[in-house]
Amino acid sequence: MDYIIGQKPAGNTRARGEAAGPAADFIIEGDQSRFMQEVIEASRQMPVIVDFWATWCGPCKTLTPALERVVRAAGGRVRLVKIDVDKNRSLVSQLSQLGLPLQSVPTVAAFWQGQIADLFQGALPEGEIKRFVEALLKLAGGAMPSADLLAEGRAAMEAGAPETAADAASALLAEEPENPEAWGLLIRALLAMGDTAQAEDALAQVPAKIAAHAEIAGARSALKLAEEGRQAAGQLGQYEARLRADPNDHEARYELATALNAAGKRAEAAEALLELFRRDREWREGAARAQLLKFFEAWGFDDAASMAARRKLSALLFA
Numbered sequence: 001m002d003y004i005i006g007q008k009p010a011g012n013t014r015a016r017g018e019a020a021g022p023a024a025d026f027i028i029e030g031d032q033s034r035f036m037q038e039v040i041e042a043s044r045q046m047p048v049i050v051d052f053w054a055t056w057c058g059p060c061k062t063l064t065p066a067l068e069r070v071v072r073a074a075g076g077r078v079r080l081v082k083i084d085v086d087k088n089r090s091l092v093s094q095l096s097q098l099g100l101p102l103q104s105v106p107t108v109a110a111f112w113q114g115q116i117a118d119l120f121q122g123a124l125p126e127g128e129i130k131r132f133v134e135a136l137l138k139l140a141g142g143a144m145p146s147a148d149l150l151a152e153g154r155a156a157m158e159a160g161a162p163e164t165a166a167d168a169a170s171a172l173l174a175e176e177p178e179n180p181e182a183w184g185l186l187i188r189a190l191l192a193m194g195d196t197a198q199a200e201d202a203l204a205q206v207p208a209k210i211a212a213h214a215e216i217a218g219a220r221s222a223l224k225l226a227e228e229g230r231q232a233a234g235q236l237g238q239y240e241a242r243l244r245a246d247p248n249d250h251e252a253r254y255e256l257a258t259a260l261n262a263a264g265k266r267a268e269a270a271e272a273l274l275e276l277f278r279r280d281r282e283w284r285e286g287a288a289r290a291q292l293l294k295f296f297e298a299w300g301f302d303d304a305a306s307m308a309a310r311r312k313l314s315a316l317l318f319a
Helices: 035-044 060-073 089-097 126-139 145-158 162-175 180-192 196-204 214-233 236-245 250-262 266-279 287-299 304-317
Strands: 027-029 048-053 079-084 107-112 115-121
Touching: 027 060, 035 048, 035 079, 035 107, 048 060, 060 079, 060 126, 107 126, 115 126, 145 162, 145 180, 162 180, 180 196, 180 214, 196 214, 214 236, 214 250, 214 287, 236 250, 250 266, 250 287, 266 287, 266 304, 287 304
Parallel strands: 027 079, 048 079
Antiparallel strands: 048 107, 107 115
């Protein structure tokens, strides 16, 4: 199937864990008469974020919409209650006496289990708001739907199901088009499916503001290695024969590693480069180590093959 960036795959109508009801159910206008019910008591069931704002507050006009977007993305896992401080002066006075700093707006307080769990003041960038909500959900034993999708996609890749991984990444990008982990996952999944053209197209669509992110750099390296590997993949037997004839044919060992990587044999590819490094670490100005580092970047530094090879490389470097 074609993976159209910014659209969810057919059949995946909402992120995992998203509530079936409208997002508006979790974004409400609050007041002092319902504060105990809608914030304190409600926070015993799910985390509640309270946005203290005012009509005359300039920063509030950018913060509140960003808060609403992040809460909608949480898919019903957190509630947002908006309190106009000018219309609820009695409540503001009571909360101030309890130690909540409401001398300036916007002030955003997170409640969990009837207590204030965290707060911030001033207008934050949307990325920081997202981290604020993620931390609150983690405290409550949950996570953003995006985290579920990302975990599902990564698990699918490890299980050898790149189609499922691509579906998860595409669904996540429909919700968060600037999520670098989702872009990296999608590109790697497409490569694993053998669809280099779509992988290249996906890389070209990565938003400029996240183009330098480590996940994108890794996906870019994976694409480059895939291109190199296509040229070498048909010559695996030739490289192996050359090495049987001459174990010190470093060029053959280097190309063998590239071909093995293209074939998805990561551990074997890393071992070929490690053996080359053992034999001659200065060959072609340290080409074996440089290629290994490219492998790690392309696979992901937390990949099992990366971690195993990194330990072996460290042992050789500091032996």
